[in-house]
Amino acid sequence: MNGMVHGTGPDALPAPVTAIEIGNTIPRVLVRQAQRFGAKPLIAFPRQRQSLSYDGLLAFSKAGAYRLQRVHGLAPGTIAAIYLQNSADYVKSWFSCLFAGVVDAPINREFRKSSLFFGLTTAAAEAVFTDGQGVEHLVDPEVRGYLGNLRVLVLAGDYDRATVDRLLSALPTPVPVVELDALTAPGPDEDLWATLKSNEPALIRFTSGTTGPAKGILQSHLHVLAKSAVHNEVLEYGPDDVLYTPFPLHHNLASINGLIGTLQAGGTMVSVAKFSASGFWREARECGATLAHLLQSIAPLVSAQPPSPDDRNHRVRYLWSGRPDPVFEERFNVRRVQLYALGEVGVVSYKRGGEEAGAGMGRPLPQMEVRIIDPLDRPVPSGTVGEITVRPRQPHRVMLAYHNNLPATMRAFRNLWFHTGDGGYFNETGELCFAGRMGDTIRRRGVNISSEQIDAEIRRYAAIEDCGVIAVPSETGEQEIHACLVWKADPGDGEKAFDLLSAFLAERLPKSYLPRFYESMQELPRTNTGKVRKAALRERPRYGPTWDREKSCWIQRSS
Incomplete structure (x- = not known):
């Protein structure tokens, strides 16, 4: 479950987001938006003093896609792992894959040893984008055995090539290496992206792993665009907005709702690699943010900071946060908006503060059918806690599958409904209420x-x-x-x-x-x-x- 808080920022008319067309792909959206916004910054990384414009990213993406396909032989559908920190190089790597039809599967940059090996094997990656420090972790004895499966290793950032060559020379099987700067350098320009279909796989994002091993969510272009479009609708995200997000790009929020949403809205996203409770409002203020992301699980860390005269000194209009907190709302001059969303589907329901009475998260979106069921998949009465299941009324509104995990996919989609694994119920006003993960539901004296x-x-x-x-x-x-x-x-x-x-x-x-x-x-x-x-x-x-x-x-x- 996620949520948001609505603040009292500057008045601005919301602009329409990019329309969702049944044949749309992410590269088509960038081509269109680059024509419209040109040199306008699409994403900025203030801590690294880096940025990418709409037309600049388009040029890097087309060049990188050409060489991935034509030089390194990565056909559409090939899996590539991105093992990088938030940076301009991360985005160039990601969009080079998108334009080539290569499915990116980002791996948490903090993963080491067995967790890194798990990420690579779960994704079945045939290419890896990383940097010099990443190579050190890849050649670890617990990981290096996988590298023989790679068709290419793409190196980004500043690193000592002699050190990297020495580390790689010790591998039993040589790994072809190319520098990201060379991969995306100006060169042949071929519109490989034009042959991609909207229902084909675009990317993989991993679940958070709160209840077990993380699963790879395989998503089509159309699913990604639909999810981020709803995010934009809720935030009223337009071309004049700046979105501040302090979360890693391997996460759904920063990548799909964040950067893809920004691309569709024509706005600018400001990205930092790591959340800072003490620096959250300062960085949002300094970058001129009108929108920001803050997950409900870490909102208490912001509240715990000492009061400051600058607590209300910001331009943020909407803050993606969470559960009701009158003290937080008063202190930072915000009012809440709650929603229920998950990576496999996107936003299912939401409501803004003051729209409806009740403690729920709004009624399901028109494009979503929601049913609460018992362990035998039978609907339960209103007010009874059960598992939340979802069935879209429009095509391509849920994930394609859990990548390389047929049993989990079949369990999730059984009886033609997507089983979220979340507990919930409908309250007396017809709103959807979240009751925690099903594994976190407590059975006490006959009551859930x-x-x-x-x-x-x-x-x-x-x-x-x-x-x-x-x-x-x-x-x-x-x-x-x-x-x-x-x-x-x-x-x-x-x-x-x-x-x-x-x-x-x-x-x-x-x-x-x-x-x-x-x-x-x-x-x-x-x-x-x-x-x-x-x-x-x-x-x-x-x-x-x-x-x-x-x-x-x-x-x-x-x-």
Whole structure:
């Protein structure tokens, strides 16, 4: 689940986004927008002092695509891994692939050893775009065995060629190497992109892996364009806007909603490689952002910063953030917009603050049919928690498949509905409500309980910075509620602090929703986009000292 916050920035008339045409591809959109916007910056990287214009990126992309196909023999449909930090080189690599029909599968630049090997093998990559430091990780003994599958290694950025040659010379099988600057240098100009079809694979983006190994979401050109167009509609993104996003380009938000959305809107995107809670508003202000991305999972880190006279000194009109937070909204002069979205589908429902009463995330979009089901795929009554399933009313509005994972694809699409793995329900106003991942739903005394709802109430407590509520086994054979807490400051007497928190929750939650167990932690395990990895919390061999509220004693429990 994701969401946004709507602020009071400068008045501006929203401009229409690029129309979604059934035959459109991402290269066709760039060709059209380069004719329209020319030398206007499409994306900027202020920390590296780099930028790419619409027409500049088009030139790099066409040249890179020609050499990938004609010189290095990468036919359309070939998979290429991009193992780079956010940079102009990353974007040139990505769009060279898009124009050649090569499917890019970005790998988190922080991955090392077995996680890097997993990314390469899951993608089945035949080419890798990386830099000098990336080569050091690729030749690691746990990874190097894969490199014999590569048809080309493309090197970007500044690096010592002698060092790279020495590292690669130790490989049992030689790997052809080309520099990105040479790949995208001016040269033959052939419109290879014109033969691409809108329903063909364009790219792979990996799931965040909150509940298990990450899966590669294989997406067509039309699906990508449709997802980002809805994002633009919600943000009212137009040519006069500047979008600030502090997330990696291997993530859906920065790449598809971010850069592809910017391309369609005719705006400018400002990208930084890593989120900074202390620098978030300063960087947004300095780049003149009128829109920004901030995932709900890390919004509390921004709230935790010391108050500043500059808290409201920004031009941001919409902020992609999350769950209702009156204190945040008042402090930063914003009002919320909630939505439910996922990488495999895009935005399913949303509503802006003040549009409708109720605690839901709006009614499903007209192009989406949504059903809440039980474990046997039968619809459940309104108000009952079940799994959210989605079926589009328009073609090409969901992913093509989980790449190289037929069992997961078949499970997700069973009975002609896409199974999200998320718990939810429809409330009395007909709005879709999110109840957490199905694996995070707690079964207590015959009732399904949303861990997300308990999380939200705990985060309202002034002394809590963040939390993760999980299910643990109970003596009755069902489950009990265990709250993992990160405090803003040392709570001192833990027993008293837990009692005060319990009293606060008792005024806001049903009795059956109150946690029995409380555990204080220094930090919570997270994905690279800041989501709490509740599976990791549950699967720890031993938990820390835990307060049992019902028995008023400390315990030490194992998973």
